[in-house]
Amino acid sequence: MTEKTRAREEGLHRSDNRRQELMAAAAHLFNQRGYDATSMRDIAREAGMLAGSMYYHFSSKEDLIVATYEEGKRLISTAVLEAIDGVEDPWERLTQAAVAHMNTLFGGNNFSILLCADISRTAPTLRSRLIEIRDSYDKLFMDLIEDLPLAEDMDKGLLRLNLLGSLNWSTSWYRPGGQTPAQIGAFFVKVMRDGLS
């Protein structure tokens, strides 16, 4: 009663909970099998409803995909921004960003890791929506690299792709047990800064 009322006052309906549950189920399956191999029925089953019922919450599979992707961007953006807040040294900022990036990816949240999946093979209409979301996240790293004290002619766009490539590729090989995600992130930045020789 009172709970319902409070929820209502905050503009939340019961459907917002179920919506979140659907997104969680979807993100989980998307990570496990990919977008194509995950059917609406699979997602619905994991969330405890039937496929048709999902269309009350999401008007299409594409919209559901975009919603999970956007949630992933929201979570990882927040984490990175918090991590660099107050840090002054440009290299330290990049390091902390990479660490937060990795910690978020492998911290158990099923959403952010979706941002690291290759989307170049998805359907064009979906792809363009996802690209826009990810670009807005990548911009964070672009700014961090822009602030580094580098030679004038250094290709900073290529540097960003260099680092994000290493970091994101980790989603295809990382398994718990060895180096922690934070160590891996810091290591990649350190190698980029200091080199090996």
Add this chain to the structure above:
Amino acid sequence: MTEKTRAREEGLHRSDNRRQELMAAAAHLFNQRGYDATSMRDIAREAGMLAGSMYYHFSSKEDLIVATYEEGKRLISTAVLEAIDGVEDPWERLTQAAVAHMNTLFGGNNFSILLCADISRTAPTLRSRLIEIRDSYDKLFMDLIEDLPLAEDMDKGLLRLNLLGSLNWSTSWYRPGGQTPAQIGAFFVKVMRDGLS
């Protein structure tokens, strides 16, 4: 006549040509849309035959996928081995390998680039077959990095993942017009060697 005869003597049938054509069509579509979104009918149409007829050449879609993947590994392995042949300096060997890697990926061959697709979301039985193939290619780079003059406690496995991550991730963003694939490959190795500061 004589051509046919010679082909026959070498154990080649007409089907070997068609098999290659099917693999080429498959690789092209796999790159464009991914494995799941590419149907056997799509591949057959591009090769000028009907879906059912493909099963004379490949006993399943999975086998066709594995065949294209393996062909990709064969091509890029050959290119890298040729590139480092005779080169002595360890860093130069790694550089030449990275350059050959990139040149092969973006050199118009539709097979090798398949090796850079994330396969962690494919069906388990297929995945294990693909992993085996790619591992045998990655080993080339493992050896190259093993030969670098590095500190004793340096994690060389992580270095390989660092470099291959950057290189392979390029398949998700590279477009002709800017730096050439060769320049990108050499740049990533140079950054790893010398750092930025």
Add this chain to the structure above:
DNA sequence: GGTCCTAACAAACAGTTGTTATAATGCCTG
């Protein structure tokens, strides 16, 4: 108490999927 909104079920839609069995073609050899 009647009305509307929320949320879900149940069933079906038309189209696509990988795959198979069978039949037809066409070329090479004898």
Add this chain to the structure above:
DNA sequence: CAGGCATTATAACAACTGTTTGTTAGGACC
């Protein structure tokens, strides 16, 4: 010319796809 084999076409299969529709139960609100 005949026989056989290599290669393709044809047609169908069961299962699955995203989505739509009609319906229903339960609260909330006037």
